[in-house]
Structures are given as C-alpha cells and as structure tokens.
Amino acid sequence: MNITVLGAGAWGTAMAINLALRHTVVLWDRKSSVIVEAGKTRQNKVGLPGFTLPEPLKLTTDFDAAVSHANGRDGIVIIATSVAGLRDVSRNLRDEGIVNLIWLCKGFEENTGLMPNQVISEVTGNRMNTGVLSGPSFAQEVAAGLPCALTIASKSPTLRQVAVDAINGGNMRIYSSDDITGVEVGGAVKNILAIATGMSDGLELGMNARAALITRGLAEITRLGVALGGRPETFMGLTGMGDLILTCTGDLSRNRRVGLGLAKGKSLETVIAELGHVAEGVRCAQTVKLLAARMGVEMPIANAVAGILFDKVSIKSTVSQLLSRHVRDEADVLYSKDN
Numbered sequence: 001m002n003i004t005v006l007g008a009g010a011w012g013t014a015m016a017i018n019l020a021l022r023h024t025v026v027l028w029d030r031k032s033s034v035i036v037e038a039g040k041t042r043q044n045k046v047g048l049p050g051f052t053l054p055e056p057l058k059l060t061t062d063f064d065a066a067v068s069h070a071n072g073r074d075g076i077v078i079i080a081t082s083v084a085g086l087r088d089v090s091r092n093l094r095d096e097g098i099v100n101l102i103w104l105c106k107g108f109e110e111n112t113g114l115m116p117n118q119v120i121s122e123v124t125g126n127r128m129n130t131g132v133l134s135g136p137s138f139a140q141e142v143a144a145g146l147p148c149a150l151t152i153a154s155k156s157p158t159l160r161q162v163a164v165d166a167i168n169g170g171n172m173r174i175y176s177s178d179d180i181t182g183v184e185v186g187g188a189v190k191n192i193l194a195i196a197t198g199m200s201d202g203l204e205l206g207m208n209a210r211a212a213l214i215t216r217g218l219a220e221i222t223r224l225g226v227a228l229g230g231r232p233e234t235f236m237g238l239t240g241m242g243d244l245i246l247t248c249t250g251d252l253s254r255n256r257r258v259g260l261g262l263a264k265g266k267s268l269e270t271v272i273a274e275l276g277h278v279a280e281g282v283r284c285a286q287t288v289k290l291l292a293a294r295m296g297v298e299m300p301i302a303n304a305v306a307g308i309l310f311d312k313v314s315i316k317s318t319v320s321q322l323l324s325r326h327v328r329d330e331a332d333v334l335y336s337k338d339n
Contacts, residue, residue, distance in 0.1 A: 001074060001075065002026075003077075003078065006079050006080060006089055008044055009082070012081075026066050030061065034047065035059045042055070048143060051140075076102060082283075083283070090123045100129050100163075101128050102163060104134070106187035107280045107283060108288065115188070131163065135238040137243075137246075141252075150167075150174055150175070155180065160176040175237075181229045185225035186235055187243055188284055191247060191280045191284055194247040194248045195259040196213055198260040198263065200259070202259060216301060217301055223297050224299060227297050254279040258281065258282060286310055
C-alpha cells in the first residue's frame with residue numbers, strides 16, 4: 001500500500017520507520033534542513049535521533065508529490081503534525097483527491113477548543129474517509145519495533161478496515177472503534193494528568209499519591225469525554241486508561257518530565273528549553289480548563305495544573321487544596337459533571 005506521513009517529528013518518523021518495512025512510504029516535512037540531513041545520514045537527528053531510516057523510506061519536502069503518492073483508494077495519508085499545525089496541513093489537502101486520511105495528533109486546538117476531528121471536518125468538508133490513530137505509544141519504542149497496541153477510530157467502516165489491514169502486523173496490533181470523540185479526549189487530557197503525576201513524583205509524594213492521581217485523573221477524562229459525546233467504555237480501553245498509565249508513569253513521557261522539572265523548582269521556560277519540544281499537555285491545559293468551565297464539568301486536577309503552569313500557583317499549596325476538597329461517594333462522581 002502507498003502511505004504518506006506528513007510531519008517528521010518523533011511520532012511521524014517512528015510510524016514511517018515501522019510502516020516502511022511493509023509498505024511504500026513517503027515521509028514529508030516542511031523543514032528542508034531536516035529532510036536533507038536525514039537523506040544524507042539516514043537518521044532524523046532532530047525528530048528522532050538514534051534510529052536508522054530504512055532505505056526504502058522516501059523523504060521529501062515536496063508536499064504535492066508526497067500527497068499524490070497516497071491519494072486514491074489504495075493509499076493512506078497520515079498527518080503527524082502537532083495539533084497546532086493540523087489546520088494548515090489539512091487545508092492544503094482539501095483538493096488533493098485523498099480518499100483515506102488519518103491523523104496522529106493529540107490535543108485541542110488552542111484558540112477554538114476544537115478536537116482534531118472537528119478541525120478536519122471544518123476544513124475539508126468531510127470529503128474523504130477520516131479517522132484518528134491513537135493509544136499508548138512512545139515513538140522510540142515504535143521505531144525500535146517493540147510491541148504496541150493502538151486504536152483506529154472512525155465513523156467510516158471502510159477506513160477502519162483499511163487502517164487495520166495496513167497498520168496491523170509485526171509487533172503492532174490495531175483495534176477499531178467508532179467513538180472518535182472518546183478516543184480524542186482520552187489522548188488529549190492524559191497529557192495534563194501526566195504533568196500532574198510528574199509533579200507528584202518530583203515532590204516524592206509516593207506511589208499511593210501517584211495511583212490516586214491516575215485514578216481520579218481517569219474520572220476527570222471520562223466526565224469531560226462523556227459530556228462532549230464520548231462513550232464511557234472508551235475510557236477504560238487503550239486510548240483512555242492505557243494511554244494515561246503510560247504517559248503518567250513512563251520516563252520517555254515529555255509531559256511527565258515537565259512535571260518533574262517543575263517540582264524541582266525550574267521555570268516552565270527552562271523545562272521546555274531542556275526538552276527541546278513543547279509538550280502537548282502544556283498547550284492543552286488552559287484550553288481544557290476553559291472548555292470544562294463552558295461545559296459545566298469540574299476538573300480539579302486539570303485545573304490545578306493549568307494554575308501552576310500559567311498563574312504561577314505554588315505546587316505545594318495546590319496539593320493541599322486538592323486534599324482538602326469535600327469528600328464524595330466515589331460511585332457518584334465517575335460520570336457526573338462534578339467531582
């Protein structure tokens with residue numbers, strides 16, 4: 001199958017490496033310096049250093065050529081940009097004759113609060129089969145060929161089957177769902193909870209506190225997701241609980257490392273500079289806070305992270321405030337709008 005990956009960041013490069021072992025794959029990026037260097041060294045030293053790009057993997061900065069490689073029913077175009085870059089890239093796809101379109105980005109658009117599927121729909125007018133591929137997945141492990149399970153979510157049965165046929169195989173297992181909203185909310189909000197868990201671990205609050213944060217964080221994700229139209233059971237799966245556990249506990253998680261750095265007293269600017277990338281949970285926190293308020297969904301942990309990141313609220317005082325919240329029956333708060 002012909003597959004084009006748009007975006008040579010860590011995740012896009014990892015998917016291209018994995019898929020190039022079984023398909024004819026083109027990896028595109030707008031930064032010519034990245035593509036030229038990767039073509040010479042067969043490594044993406046900026047996006048995913050330390051991994052060899054398979055020789056069959058084609059690299060290009062020619063957008064039209066990259067997209068034409070995978071248009072038609074026998075191709076898949078995969079958008080692997082950040083949410084911030086999704087609108088511009090998808091706008092350029094509108095008239096390219098694409099049949100099957102998948103995106104990998106996780107988050108909400110910063111200025112509009114839209115989920116990726118809403119951005120795609122608004123820009124392209126639903127003229128193609130579309131879906132999101134998400135789940136617990138560190139780029140480094142996918143590039144190394146380690147086992148991984150993901151979910152393709154789409155309203156199109158055709159796209160779900162095409163994606164499973166193309167991507168499932170080797171050490172990658174693909175499940176399918178039609179709950180796009182649930183899958184996208186899980187993938188977005190878990191990054192905020194990973195920052196919170198990193199802070200807790202950085203303050204050495206213990207594994208009991210970590211378990212509590214993850215569990216109550218899952219409740220917050222579920223409440224927001226259900227309010228937005230997702231199904232409760234989705235949040236018990238790979239793109240809810242699975243992605244949350246991985247991102248909160250795995251040392252490869254950029255969002256977790258943000259929390260660890262903040263707990264050590266570093267400024268957000270310093271932490272981001274050391275990472276070399278903007279962690280999506282940072283971008284997402286303020287947007288989710290505003291969205292939850294608009295939907296009438298109480299999200300104390302996510303709101304606390306936003307306060308620490310943008311309002312300079314003390315981490316230790318935030319912990320005290322969370323612990324002093326009124327006590328509720330746990331069974332009453334999982335799907336209700338307040339906690």
